[in-house]
Amino acid sequence: RLGNETVKAELGRATWKYFHTVMARFPEKPTLDEQEALRSFVHLFARLYPCGECAEHFQQHLSKYPPQVSSRNAAAGWACFVHNEVNAMLDKPEFDCNDLGSFYDCGCNDDEESGDG
Ligand code: FAD
Numbered sequence: 001r002l003g004n005e006t007v008k009a010e011l012g013r014a015t016w017k018y019f020h021t022v023m024a025r026f027p028e029k030p031t032l033d034e035q036e037a038l039r040s041f042v043h044l045f046a047r048l049y050p051c052g053e054c055a056e057h058f059q060q061h062l063s064k065y066p067p068q069v070s071s072r073n074a075a076a077g078w079a080c081f082v083h084n085e086v087n088a089m090l091d092k093p094e095f096d097c098n099d100l101g102s103f104y105d106c107g108c109n110d111d112e113e114s115g116d117g
Contacts, residue, residue: 008051015049016083017104023076024104026069035069042067061085076100 022041027034046062049055061082068078080097087094 008054011051012054019045020076020079020083020100020104021106023072023079024100025106025108026072026075028072030069030071038069038075039067057089058082058086076104 026038030038043062046055046058049058065078065082065085068074077097077100080095080100084094084097086092
């Protein structure tokens with residue numbers, strides 16, 4: 001377990017940025033294989049998160065609210081929701097998931113198989 005609160009918060013911020021960016025770039029119409037990949041990723045991500053108590057809490061959230069993997073919107077909305085669950089647990093303000101917009105645009109212009117992204 002990471003003892004230092006500052007380090008834990010920094011890890012959290014970096015991880016959430018990564019986590020929401022993964023969702024923002026998940027396919028709008030994922031194949032079954034892509035859906036299964038995201039589901040596995042989220043469970044392994046939670047299991048291997050390098051802060052023991054966080055991993056434990058997050059796995060409890062996951063068993064209550066399993067990852068939504070049917071589309072980009074579903075995945076991004078779900079991730080925003082579970083992050084808000086963690087926010088609530090830590091007495092942090094709720095984030096308005098309608099504001100996700102381009103907040104997690106990674107600037108990687110290799111998106112969209114259809115070419116019109
Ligand atoms: P963060 O919560 O790190 O958020 C970073 C930024 O993301 C915010 O400034 C905001 O711009 C945006 N944001 C906020 N909410 C949302 C949302 N719902 N959707 C999208 N974007 C949003 N810390 C603990 O002390 N105990 C724990 O058990 C714990 N569990 C964690 C589990 C996981 C999986 C992760 C990734 C982190 C966990 N943390 C835990 C760390 C904690 O969630 C914060 O990252 C940390 O406290 C720093 O908080 P922050 O206020 O800087 O904002």
